[in-house]
Amino acid sequence: MKPASLHARLRWLIILVIAAVLLPLGMYSYHRTIREVDELSDGRLAQSARTLQVLVEHAGTNALRGHAAVGILVPIETSAVRSRDTRDHTFESEVGFQIFDRSGHTTLATANLASLPPPAADDAQFRDVRQDGYTWRVFTLQDPADSIVIRTGERYDSRHDITHAVWLEHSLPLLIILPLLALLVGWAIRHGLRPLESLTRALSTRKPGSHEPVLLPDAPLELQPVLTALNEQLVRLEDALERERRFSADVAHELRTPLASVMINLESAMATPDPAEVNATLSSAQHGVAALARRIEQLLALARLESGAASGQRTAVDLIAVALDVVEELAPVIADSGVELSVAPLASQLVIQGYEAAIAALLRNLLENALRHVPAGGQVQLSIEQGEHEALVDVVDDGPGIPAERRASVFARFHREAGSRGDGFGLGLSIVQRAAQLHGATIELLDSPYGRGLRVRVAIPLSS
Missing domain, CATH: 3.30.450 (Beta-Lactamase)
Known part of the structure; x- marks a missing residue:
């Protein structure tokens, strides 16, 4: 029907x-x-x-x-x-x-x-x-x-x-007026629904990927909230599509090199008759596959944060408990790095409203980023304090630091500072920034109190 x-x-x-x-x-x-x-x-x-x-x-x-x-x-x-x-x-x-x-x-x-x-x-x-x-x-x-x-x-x-x-x-x-009234009502409705016809034409002629808002001159008051909501939805949709396109391009770019390296190692292992050389090339291939797995994991974490998968219903998150879990998770990495990680005395509990997965990703990447840039024998300190209206997370290191004029660019994806240690991919601070945005938090890159290095401060509102 x-x-x-x-x-x-x-x-x-x-x-x-x-x-x-x-x-x-x-x-x-x-x-x-x-x-x-x-x-x-x-x-x-x-x-x-x-x-x-x-x-x-x-x-x-x-x-x-x-x-x-x-x-x-x-x-x-x-x-x-x-x-x-x-x-x-x-x-x-x-x-x-x-x-x-x-x-x-x-x-x-x-x-x-x-x-x-x-x-x-x-x-x-x-x-x-x-x-x-x-x-x-x-x-x-x-x-x-x-x-x-x-x-x-x-x-x-x-x-x-x-x-x-x-x-x-x-x-x-009544018999005469009702048909006449039906005609008049039909004319009035057609005239009253013309703004909807204009909206239909505007949407049908809208170019794909356009960020221009849909505008209707002299739109009725009842249609203005619809236009506002529609334009907001179109912006979110275009942003989501742009993130998907950017993510696809980034994945293709970032995975091409490690995949090629793994393929070369495997081909070399298949072509050489020397067992020692085979073991060496297979070991290199294994190392490349492990690096590729870590890179894919970070890319997926960044994609989940950017797509707003974590932006569902906020819950009460114990920041102290999450921080301790992250430190325990990174214990093997800390032991291999030769860097001393100290945790300032923490309160028994500090509850915020947010997304536990995003908070864990924020803390994990802050610590990993510090451990990667601090040379062996250096030190990294994690402290969490409760301010008047926000929770303050500080990660301080005594590494080479970042010059003040370059600090704004480090949040770009795949950006790596020259001379950084380890096999990072330049995604850590991008993930930190996205997780902070989900909580309305601010990030500051400050000078380290050790005289050299960097101090990263994240201020997370206690309630929002």
């Missing part, structure tokens, strides 16, 4: 809402009008009876007594009365009256009600009776002073003519 368009959905919803309001309102108005017509017609019957009562009083009841035996019959015109306004309708036959004396004899009556029997003493003032195949609404007026009973009546089909007129008056406008 084809889904309905937003235009059609809005149009039918508006029409249904209008119909849901107008139809009950029309029914209520119709029934109220009918009730008012019935009350007005009943009042007219009562007024006619009292008018006859006054006329009889002025004429005197003696004028009617002489005809009590046979009664006076008022003729009724049954032929259609032609009138430009009444459209050939017989009115006289639809109303009538009766006057009875104290004995219940008819003294005066219209021809259409002459045969209707006199009312009983307990009859209500207003009643519905059947006469000559019609239902009549009659009003009975008892006059004890003159000992006469007056009864006036009106046929219900006369009232039905009014009912039909009222029904047409209430229904025809």
Whole structure:
């Protein structure tokens, strides 16, 4: 089933809402009008009876007594009365009256009600009776002073003519207006949805990789938050795609050389008959594969941080516990480096809100970077303190240090300082920087208190 368009959905919803309001309102108005017509017609019957009562009083009841035996019959015109306004309708036959004396004899009556029997003493003032195949609404007026009973009546089909007129008056406008209203609503919705059409055109003509925001002149207030969120999402998407492209290029660049070295060593081992040379080349190949594994691990760690894989729900992280775990993990590396690692007295606990994996990567790479640049016999110190609003992580070494004018460039990926020791790949401080960004932390490269070397300070907010 084809889904309905937003235009059609809005149009039918508006029409249904209008119909849901107008139809009950029309029914209520119709029934109220009918009730008012019935009350007005009943009042007219009562007024006619009292008018006859006054006329009889002025004429005197003696004028009617002489005809009590046979009664006076008022003729009724049954032929259609032609009138430009009444459209050939017989009115006289639809109303009538009766006057009875104290004995219940008819003294005066219209021809259409002459045969209707006199009312009983307990009859209500207003009643519905059947006469000559019609239902009549009659009003009975008892006059004890003159000992006469007056009864006036009106046929219900006369009232039905009014009912039909009222029904047409209430229904025809709805039947005419609703289709017209549907057309007007459709036009209004099309006009109101033009900004969405403009947005669709802007998105369909947007060039891939463009960082330009989507702009709609005179965008409605309701659409402006959508545009803002859409532009923010497009920026994040383009950044993610750019990171993926950059990561792919970096991986291809960084893995090409070690892979080529491993392949050369393996080919040499296969080509030489000397067992000693085979063992040497295989050892070199093994060393290259190990270096390649470490490089891939760092690249993946950097990719996870840059893609925001760690940016889910923050949790409480004990910075002290993570630091001790990292030092224990690096114990073999520390032993092989010949560098003395000292840990300043730490508090029992220092809790921050963050991502444990990212904090561990930050500490691990800070220590590895220091151990790689400090010569054997040097020293590295790790200290963690709680400031007023942040946790301060300091890694201090007495290595060659970095000149102040080059410190800003060391955070670039694959950047390596000249003369650095070890087989690093220039990714350590990039990982540190990304982990710090995830926590809103700041990184400073300062002079070492040892007189030479470097001091890296990371200030991590305690809460964010």
